[in-house]
Every structure is written in structure tokens, then in C-alpha cells.
Amino acid sequence: MAKALVLEKTRQLSIREIDLPRTLGPNDVRVKIATVGICGSDVHYYTHGRIGPFVVDAPMVLGHEASGTVTEIGANVTALAPGDRVCMEPGIPDPNSRASKLGLYNVDPAVIFWATPPVHGCLTPEVIHPAAYTYKLPDNVSFAEGAMVEPFAIGMQAAARAKIAPGDVGLVIGAGPIGILTALAALAGGCARVMIFDVVPDKLTTAATYAGIEALAPAGGGLADQVMRATQNWGADVVFECSGHPSAFPRIFHHARPGGCVVFVGMPVEPVTFDVVTAQTKELRMETVFRYANVYDRAIELIASGKIDLNPLISETYAFADSIPAFERAAEARPTDIKLQIELPR
Amino acid sequence: MAKALVLEKTRQLSIREIDLPRTLGPNDVRVKIATVGICGSDVHYYTHGRIGPFVVDAPMVLGHEASGTVTEIGANVTALAPGDRVCMEPGIPDPNSRASKLGLYNVDPAVIFWATPPVHGCLTPEVIHPAAYTYKLPDNVSFAEGAMVEPFAIGMQAAARAKIAPGDVGLVIGAGPIGILTALAALAGGCARVMIFDVVPDKLTTAATYAGIEALAPAGGGLADQVMRATQNWGADVVFECSGHPSAFPRIFHHARPGGCVVFVGMPVEPVTFDVVTAQTKELRMETVFRYANVYDRAIELIASGKIDLNPLISETYAFADSIPAFERAAEARPTDIKLQIELPR
């Protein structure tokens, strides 16, 4: 039994004792949790009790963006040691699946993912996790930054799949947390500059403080006009759709240059409308993103090297005892809040 | 003045004298036309007088799928000589454009394309063409096959952009000429086998005679079920959409394997509906095709090596004098007709 933040049912959270796995397998590590970020999906389970086919029909521990300290290692583990500061990939695939063998372990249908029903999350003082999905943090990366690696990894996956060429010009649609993290990953990943667009001006404020990111608010003529003006009428090399909003899709191919790429990161709730012929006349490539694979180590390198500073994105930090108010604030979805985090007791 | 098949206006063709360019530039060749295939776009201009923004508002020579014999070369031409049997790429880009410099000359907005208003086509005994877009035919490739290179090049472009890995399993949706040619290109280009689907059973007949192509007619459970059964529940590695029909799009991602690719070849008249989330959960890549670039030489190699036999696709050949009946037959769109060709006088 361990204390945890438990989603009892829609809109009802408790901090209470719950039975969680405590047996350390030979390839596992035991981790004392330090910091956990609140993700939009955690909030959505809290407010709606489900995401698509995933329904919370039994009490479930929330949280999947975590950092902490290794306290014990399994018999086969050699790459980690007690005392190591770490962060964890929340999805655990079957390493022998056909997708995993291809290096695409994120699309293995057998993945088990923290805080996706019926799997418990990590808002609890201690977890057991496979060593292969636990990554050491260098000394100059804080626990708060370590807990940011998970959402940043989505941006990294988007940047990786885009196959950015050095000096590309990027465009990100949607300035929520994932949009901003994608812009940062694209910039660190080779873009010369990244434009970011949102209809809510407040969301652009923090993004605009980063060198290399240019905020675009709605203007007469539409986004395509703005992008064309900013690219000598050529278009963006890479467009990242991070809003998931249906209005973003019908004209999205207008923003890209001939031979460019559009990456679909945001997940629209319903099917959307595509103008295939416009994509064809530019022979665009389209990529899609589902979580991430093989990017945690790269994300950590970028944070440790100083190329990426995620600290400005942490809007406020709560104590574990205040987890419920933290979720209530997250549920407000203030446009100036980017990431709220919860610190477990030291 | 030269005799040509002229589209005077919608539904009105004549064979008559018309003024066509006759000046040979230093980088050009003069070609005596041997064979011209009738393309769906030629027929569409004939029956509708326009394709999207391209409107036939003055008499225009039809035809863009051509082979012939070089009769004269410009001062700078070294790679071709009079007497060479050749076929021609019908699109002429600005070689100094930004797109052309990238090797993407097909998406150069300045491309001039045969039989796309206001540019005349090649259904006439002689044309002037840039040597750089004129390709020598080996002795064992007939003029009829040479005139098939143009539509085959679209299939080649689709196969090239798919980045087929050796032994991939392909699926082609739509068994019209482009669908069949795409299936053949995919098979020659590395697929172990290709399924081809059409709702009109007659269209599948010729396709099914090729080794390695498996025809799929509509069946209970839908196409996705058929594909899953044929791939041990994994999905096709590459899906080629060649129908352009709106019904093909909403569930197209169901046919692909995790990490697979969908190539959009067919051009839907209206915007279509995409299920982005299904694409994302498999992290699919999507490619689009617009005509072709840098594939003519590869297409000719495949025909000359015997790996591809296009002869079964030539349904009937008409004399130039019978061009108008040929177009009338083409306008009937018989499901068993794949390609009709016109032979110019020898």
C-alpha cells in the first residue's frame, strides 16, 4: 500500500493509500519520485473520465511525466545505480513485438502506458520501472526539467519525423504546451527560425520570449498570407499542426513550400477535411506523431547542453499535498499556464 | 502550319492545319511523332472543356503521351542524334527555378505542359522539344511502349516516393490505368506482391493477369478486413490511393501497417475526409504525387530489361486519321479499356 493521487471517478480525486506493484523484476529499477508534471490527458481524465476508448471505470493513479532517484536495481541492471537521478518513459512496450523490433516501439499495440486506464500512473512516492525506459539525468538537469522531458519528447518526435534540414523555416500551429515544445525542438533540431500561430494571443506570450520563435496572431488575409510574406512567397519548409482544431486542417497545405513537409501532432477529436490536390501540386510529405520512441536520450542531451531551456515553461509548482488544487487549476486551462508540476516529498 | 488534332471547344474536335512553333533552339531537338496515347485528361478537356482552373478557351492541340524519332538537333545538343528513337516528358520547367534546383522540377510553378491550356499538345506529326526532356529508347522498346512511358512515369513517381523496402506488401486502391501502372511500378520497384482493389470487377481483369498482382473485389467486411487477412493482421506496408474517389479516404489508414506509408496519387475533385488519429496511432507517413521528375530513364530501364511489360495494357491502336473516333471511344470509358493509342503516319 502506498499513498497516491487517485482519480476515483470523473471530477473526484483523493490522496489516499492504494495497492500498487512493489516487486522489483531483474530488469527493473525502483525509483523514488521527485517531480510529476500535469498533462492535458491527466486533466481530461479528471474532467471527463475518459479519452476516446479509454474509460476510467476503476480508481486510477494519475500522472505520467516524472523524474526521481533510483533506490534499487534489479539483478540484470548495469546501466543504472542507486542514487542516479532519472526520468522515465511512461510507455512500456513488448520488446519482442514486430513494431518494437523495427524500432517503432511507440506504435506497438501492446504498449502499457502510465495513467491510461487500467494502468496506474506515477503520482505516488515510488514506482517500479524497466531500466531500459529509465534515463539518467546529468547533474545540471533539475528534477523539474527531468519531469519536462516527457512532453518535450513529443516535440522531439515531431522534429525527428519532420527530417528537418539545417536552416529550415518552421511553422507551428497552436501555442499550447505541445506547440511550444515542438517549436523549441524544431529550433534546436535544425530550423533557423520557427513561426508559431495561435488564435489566443496570451498563449503566444511565453513562446515569443525565445530567440528564434516568432509569434503570429490572427491577421487580415489569413495565416497563409502571413507565412508567404515571411518566406518570400515560398512557404514554410516544415509545418507542425499542434492544435488538433478542425479549422487548422482545410488550408494547412497552403502554408508549406513545394516539396515541404506537414507533421500532424495534434489529435483532432473528429475526422477532418483535407485538400489533397493542394498537397499534391506541391508534392508535400506528411508525417504523423504518436508519443515518441528513441528520443529521451536526445532530449536530455539538448537540455543538458543548454541548447533548450524548459524552465520558463513551468508556470507553477505545487506540493504533493496540494495535488487536488493543482488539478483544479489545471482544469481552468488558463491561457498563460503552460506547465504545472507537483513535487513529491523529499 | 501543320496538321494536328485540335480541340476547338468542348466536345468538338477537328483534324486540321494549325500554326505551331517550328524554330529549333540550341538546346532543342526536332521529333517526328510516332505514337501518342490518349490520357484521361485529354478526354476530360474534350468532354468538359476544362480541368479545375485550366480552361480551354482557344483551339488547342491535344495529346501529351508521345514517342517518335529525332530528325534534327540544336547546336548544343550532344546526347541525342538524328535517327534516335525517343519519348518525351511533356512538362518543361524553368531549369533555374528554386524547385528545379532542388531536383523537384515537377512542382516548379512555371512548368509548361503539353495539352494544358494554353499550351498545345503533341497530336501532330512533328514537335520541337528540349533535349533535356527527351529520352532515347533502346532498340527493344517499341514506339507503343515509348508512348506508355508518360503514364507509367506517374506510377514510377508513386513507387519512388513510397520508398519501398525490398519485399514490401503493397495495396493499390483503384484499378484504372494509373492504378494498374502504379501496381506494376510498385512490384518492379521492390514489392513482393501488390493487391489491387476496385469496385468495378471488369477493371481488375487485366491487372490480375500479372504475376504478383492480386485483384480484390468488394467483399463483406470491407477492404480493411481483406487486407488484414492477407497480411497476418499487420497491414500493407504501402497503400497507393489511385482512385481519387471520396469514399476511399475516410478509412484508408486502416489498411496500412504500423509505421507504414500511404501515397496519394489520385486527385479527388473536392476536399476529402481524413481520420488523422488512426494515422497517428500507427505513425504513418503520407506522400503525395504530382506528375513525375527524374523517373523517365528509370522507367525505360525497367521496360527494356523486361521487368515490366506494358503491352497488355494497350487496348487498341488507331490511325491518326481516326483520332476523333478514338477520342469518342475513350470518352465511353469502357471498364475493359486501359489505354488507347494513336499512330501518326510513318
Add this chain to the structure above:
Amino acid sequence: MAKALVLEKTRQLSIREIDLPRTLGPNDVRVKIATVGICGSDVHYYTHGRIGPFVVDAPMVLGHEASGTVTEIGANVTALAPGDRVCMEPGIPDPNSRASKLGLYNVDPAVIFWATPPVHGCLTPEVIHPAAYTYKLPDNVSFAEGAMVEPFAIGMQAAARAKIAPGDVGLVIGAGPIGILTALAALAGGCARVMIFDVVPDKLTTAATYAGIEALAPAGGGLADQVMRATQNWGADVVFECSGHPSAFPRIFHHARPGGCVVFVGMPVEPVTFDVVTAQTKELRMETVFRYANVYDRAIELIASGKIDLNPLISETYAFADSIPAFERAAEARPTDIKLQIELPR
């Protein structure tokens, strides 16, 4: 204890009882071996007792090219069933290693590989193998063909890494078994035609019987001249070095076209000489091959579809009781022998 072909020490083989693992793990299958091919590395251990750092200093069962029938499955195995006809990848990686997570399980330093000291091979009536590295054979693929999948997989890996574009022209240097299998994989994998070169004319005989393969014997002017003549002075799109002979390397870049690719398959015993500047002036890409990963299923698709016929490469088949004469014949290295196989008792 089980009967096996045991290499006692250099040049000394016995068929005798030896202690082999018999415990079926939850992710394993038990396989009754049907056919085993003799590989050059088996022969080299027999004649030299070592390959580079791998020294046979204790009796070792030989053989790593095997097919057979599943007789029992572990508790977690769902994709295979008793009675399934299968072939096996002989290398077993750590599925949680950094390389395996990337999909590069062949370059995982922890790989355990059949018949590589001190690991026993498969020339024995029964083996235990991980289900994830055991592949079902369709009904129309024989055990003999199934045992050819392993060496063919090297050719497949070479073809995959080359990133062949449809209609490429290939050149293979060295017409030993791997050279021929690489030529076949390149042809099936998208090449329009493949030239294959060897200094021993007898080695070219079988290769030349395949449609699409052109045998090149040494001729005046050298190989580069022959290749340039055969490619209108452009060069091969992809060059596969499969000889490992030092003489192949100094001029290898002369055979490739500008922007082409050279794949190093053969393993030269000593460091070799490269003309880097010639590679640079053509901006060539070079790829290297180490065994294979994620190609067995593709190889089986190509055999089952009839696109590849490996039967002509099986020079002779021996009974298990005649394994020692089979190895003696293999050690003769007759230029007309491509693959010798051994059949285990049914």
C-alpha cells in the same frame, strides 16, 4: 543429450551426443530441424578454428542456416503453433539494448549467434529458439528454401540499406553465394538490371541464368570501362562490394554514378585502400552491412510470391549422416558450388 555435428577442433568433426539446452522458456519455441545450409563461416571454423577474435577452444555444434517444424511453444507465444513450418534468425539480441530499441538489433554488441564460439549451432535434430526470431514459412516455401533465408537475408539487408530507387542499375562485385544473393535481392528490390563481376568465370555461370542479371568477366580496360559502357557513361546507381578482396576497393568509386551509393557487404580481412576524393567528386553515399535485421519476413514474402527462386542455388543436398563429407566438399570451395545443404532425419 542430443546427437549433433560437433567441431571438436580445427579440421576435426564428429557426429556425436552432446549436451544442449532443452528448457523451453515462456517466449521460446521448440523446433525440430529439417534442413541446414553450410555457410562459409562454418567451413572457416572447420578449416581454421577461428574467425578473427572468435576462437573455437571447446567442441562446438556447427550450423546456423536452418528451417524446421515447431513442436512446442512457450506459455507467452501466440504467433506460432505446433506444426508450423519455420525458419530461424540465428542471432539473438538483448531486446532491451540501446541498439535493439533503435531497430538495429543486428549491431547490438550483446547478440548471441549460432555457431559463433562459444555458442552452439543448429546441426542437431532439435533447438530451442525465441519465438520473436522464428518465422513461419508459407506452404509453398520448402524447407530447403527456408534454410536459404539466412544467407539471402544478407543480400536483403544490402538491398535495403542501399535504398534502391525503382529502376536503378546495380553492380555486384564478387559472384560467390553472397554476391549472387545480393544481386537477386537488388533485382527483386527494385533494380531494373544488375551486373555481376567475378574474376573466376565459373562462378558467373549460375548467376547468368537469372533474367535481369548480366555477368561480367574481366576484360581489357577494366571494370570501370565495362560499367561506363553499359550505363551510357553515367555509372551504376548502386554498387555492392561482395568479394571482400582488397583489389576491389581502390577503384570502386569509379563504377558509381554521381550521387550514387556503394554498399560494403564483403568483409576484407585487412584494412583496405580508399580513393576518398573520387567518392567526394561524385558525392557518393556508402553503406555497410552486418548480418541483417527486420528482413526475414520480407525475404519470405519474396520467395513465397515467386519473385525470387533460390532453388537453382542449392548445388547438392546431403543426409545428416553424411555431414562430414558435406563439409569436406564445402572445404574444397568448388567454383560451381553455391550452396550445400544437410537434411536432418524426418
Add this chain to the structure above:
Amino acid sequence: MAKALVLEKTRQLSIREIDLPRTLGPNDVRVKIATVGICGSDVHYYTHGRIGPFVVDAPMVLGHEASGTVTEIGANVTALAPGDRVCMEPGIPDPNSRASKLGLYNVDPAVIFWATPPVHGCLTPEVIHPAAYTYKLPDNVSFAEGAMVEPFAIGMQAAARAKIAPGDVGLVIGAGPIGILTALAALAGGCARVMIFDVVPDKLTTAATYAGIEALAPAGGGLADQVMRATQNWGADVVFECSGHPSAFPRIFHHARPGGCVVFVGMPVEPVTFDVVTAQTKELRMETVFRYANVYDRAIELIASGKIDLNPLISETYAFADSIPAFERAAEARPTDIKLQIELPR
């Protein structure tokens, strides 16, 4: 007739009148030269009179790294206007060649390149140049930076061909101008950090002032040991060979991670020794670089965005009248000199 810096023969320079082309073609621009950088190849022609097959056997104007101002445009030019500040690609390909059509115009054998015998360079007040190879400089990019685009483009080409994934760790061998520019391009192009190695400690001084670049001087155990320690025993994701020194090649594959990439930028005078088997056991990819294609616009974006600051690399600037002393200094090859530039009269 125009004044120019003329290499009369080995070790003999004059500033004198010489006959240069002055006719503006319809696709050309006339450019008043502002700044020209001195390249190692200029110096090599000065000191040796030849580079490989290129022999200075008639007086030749030196210089190929140039910026300036458009003063007149040809009849077809629309993308540039008089008054535009620009820099120029010094190589002019045949835009209709097979290589150019593929987007590989740098490896077109017909390329004409400034200051490569018998073609005159740009150390003269005015040049005629094709508009397609003339690039507009934004207001915040100086002429001095504009003249740095040419050498930087080689680093950009190296970074582009490496296909850097976001967060890669790079290693550059050789800290001359091209090594440093490659390190900067790799860093801007997606690397989290780049190590740079040279045997001459003074060459590392400027490189080490850039955030993200780590200078490595020779140390006990060799470079491979240093790299392995700096990468948790995994190896660099991308290794850039920029020294051209024969000692760099025999062990170069030891520095790369399994599945990594080695890019050959430096041009060794003689053939070098490769350890192919080490490359194979890691399945490395190798890329080669020859000048650049399609990177000038990307290079300018990176400079304009502030992501790359090339100013610290400009060691000293000379007036055109002092061109000869400038070349004498360049010929000294001081280890602390990175780039010397010459300013033409305003």
C-alpha cells in the same frame, strides 16, 4: 578591362587591368563586389600553381567567396533588383544536365567554378553572374558575413548530408576553417553538442568560445577513448572528417556509435586506409561532400536569425590595394588565423 587581383604564375600576384566578361545575359545580374574571403584553395594556387588536375597555365583572377550589390539585372530576372545586397555561389552548372535535374548540381561535371583554371575569380570590382546562383542578403547580414556564406556552405552541406537527428552528438576532426564551420553548421543543424579535435591546440581556441562546442586536444588513450568517455561508451552519432589528413582515417570508425554516420569533408591528397570491418560491425553510413548545392538560402537564414555568428571567425580584413600582403599572410597559415577577407572599394 577591369582591375583585378591576378595570379600571373606560382607565387606571383599583381593587381592590374585584365579583360573580363562584361555582357549581361537575360538571366544574369551585374554585381559590384564588396567583400571577398581568401580560401585555402586560392592560397594553394598562389603557392603551388595547381590543385590536382587544375593547373594555372595562364594569368587568372583569384577569389570565389564574395558578396556585393546588384547594379543591373537581365531581362528575365524578377527575383532580384538593383540595390539588392547579395552573395554568390561560385559554381555555375549546366541546369539541364542529368545531375542538375536530380538536384545534384554540385556534381555536374560541367560546372564552371570561379578561380578554378581556366575560369577567372571575383577579386575584381564587378562580376556578371546568373541570378539563379545569386542570393539576397537580409539587412542584418553584413557584406563580411555574406562573403562567409561560401565556406560556411560546405559545413552546411556536410550537416545536411549527415541527416542529423535532433539532439545528436557530433564529432569534428580538424579545426581549420572548414572544421569550425562544419561544427557550427552541425550545431545549428540539430546537434546538441559537437566535439572538435585538432593536434594544433591554437586552432581550437576560437572554436572553444562557441557554446556547445567542446575542444579536444590529443590526450593519452587516443581520440576514440576521449569520445567514448564523452558519450557513455556509445560513440558519436555523427563524425565529420574535416582534416583530410591520412592519420585521421584508419581508426575513424571507432569514434561512431552503432548505426551512426561518418561524413568525409576533408580531401586527402592520396588514397587512405579504411578499416571496413569496424564500419560493418556498427553498420555505419558514410557520406561524402563536394562543395554544396541548395544550401545558400538555408545558410543565410541561419545567419540572419542569429543562430550562427560567423564574425568571430574573421581574423583580419584588408583593403583591395593590400590584396598581395593579404595573400602573403594567408600563405603563412598562422594557426590562429581563421578567415582573412579583402574589401573592394565602396
